[in-house]
Amino acid sequence: MTTLESILRALRGAGDQGVAGTQVSSALGISRTAIWSHIQELRQLGYDIEATSHRGYRLLRVPDSLLGEDLMSQLPQERLIGRSITIYRETASTNLLVDQRAMHGESEGWVVFAESQTRGRGRLGRSWVSPAGKGLWFSVLLRPPLRPPEMTQLTVISATALSRAIRQVTGLQPEIKWPNDILIQGKKVAGVLTEMSAETDRVSHAALGIGINVNLEASDFPSELQPVATSLQIEKGEPIHRSTLAVALLKALDEDYARICKGSFQEVAREWADQCITLGKRVRIHQLDHSYLGVAESIDPEGALMIRTEHGELERVTGGDVTLEKEP
Numbered sequence: 427m428t429t430l431e432s433i434l435r436a437l438r439g440a441g442d443q444g445v446a447g448t449q450v451s452s453a454l455g456i457s458r459t460a461i462w463s464h465i466q467e468l469r470q471l472g473y474d475i476e477a478t479s480h481r482g483y484r485l486l487r488v489p490d491s492l493l494g495e496d497l498m499s500q501l502p503q504e505r506l507i508g509r510s511i512t513i514y515r516e517t518a519s520t521n522l523l524v525d526q527r528a529m530h531g532e533s534e535g536w537v538v539f540a541e542s543q544t545r546g547r548g549r550l551g552r553s554w555v556s557p558a559g560k561g562l563w564f565s566v567l568l569r570p571p572l573r574p575p576e577m578t579q580l581t582v583i584s585a586t587a588l589s590r591a592i593r594q595v596t597g598l599q600p601e602i603k604w605p606n607d608i609l610i611q612g613k614k615v616a617g618v619l620t621e622m623s624a625e626t627d628r629v630s631h632a633a634l635g636i637g638i639n640v641n642l643e644a645s646d647f648p649s650e651l652q653p654v655a656t657s658l659q660i661e662k663g664e665p666i667h668r669s670t671l672a673v674a675l676l677k678a679l680d681e682d683y684a685r686i687c688k689g690s691f692q693e694v695a696r697e698w699a700d701q702c703i704t705l706g707k708r709v710r711i712h713q714l715d716h717s718y719l720g721v722a723e724s725i726d727p728e729g730a731l732m733i734r735t736e737h738g739e740l741e742r743v744t745g746g747d748v749t750l751e752k753e754p
């Protein structure tokens with residue numbers, strides 16, 4: 427744990443009571459002058475920290491910018507996802523950064539956020555709009571104990587964790603559209619891009635990329651997306667604190683990833699099914715070169731969508747796009 431993270435943990439732990447400089451300095455084994463210079467550093471970053479002789483240091487307000495140490499200071503000490511967190515001001519794509527670091531042996535659970543992405547990626551070569559300071563654009567490095575055909579499980583747990591965290595922090599009611607869309611009132615508010623590097627039978631690492639439109643305004647979306655995309659701020663009618671949401675989401679992801687690592691995917695799948703708007707609906711499945719109609723019946727133990735086609739056959743869908751069809 428870095429000193430900055432420990433100081434933030436102490437400040438948050440003390441809450442309104444405040445914490446004495448001497449107490450922090452003896453707990454961390456560093457001088458009061460060193461603590462003071464870290465407090466100054468935090469103030470420069472926009473943290474409002476009161477310093478008085480009778481109450482010591484008190485955290486009054488935190489900025490909306492992302493700081494790795496601050497996110498880590500709010501996560502449980504025992505965790506896999508978010509063991510280490512890096513924030514970039516700008517990058518091409520956070521999934522790309524995960525790939526590069528994974529090749530150099532970075533440990534599982536590393537998380538990288540970017541305040542903006544210049545080449546944010548969607549699935550199937552599509553792009554993801556990621557303007558500066560308005561969303562949560564991040565990726566997690568995982569080394570999952572899954573075989574390549576089971577990788578849809580990762581998308582399913584991410585959508586479930588995302589939906590839970592959004593509900594907890596904003597009170598909004600998100601819906602999940604298989605496999606990777608989070609919608610509010612029918613408009614897309616977040617998406618998941620799971621990319622893996624696999625050998626024949628084993629996934630060597632995965633980049634789990636998540637994009638959430640937090641405080642975008644309608645004018646932040648290109649005109650063609652305005653009818654189909656939304657943000658939490660637009661839906662809630664007020665800005666949402668990004669780091670509060672980031673912490674809730676990292677906790678939720680850590681819980682759900684632990685569940686699949688111990689083979690309890692079905693538990694997450696049940697929670698997923700409760701919020702999924704795709705199940706029970708007439709859908710059109712779009713594959714690379716063709717599309718067909720059917721009814722979405724269930725997800726199977728590997729996370730694939732089971733479709734009853736018009737001809738009565740059961741098809742297993744692991745990729746491509748699904749659109750909801752009007753009932754005949």
Ligand code: BT5
Nearest residue numbers: 519521546547548549552554555564617618635636637655
């Ligand atoms: C996704 O793809 O929904 C996956 C999005 C994953 C983004 C994250 S951000 C962090 C990490 N790093 C990356 O480079 N990517 C991940 P897909 O289902 O293919 O949806 C892409 C389509 O959604 C685009 O073709 C647009 O139509 C639309 N779209 C693009 N940006 C959007 C936005 N910000 N909000 C809503 N819709 C958007």
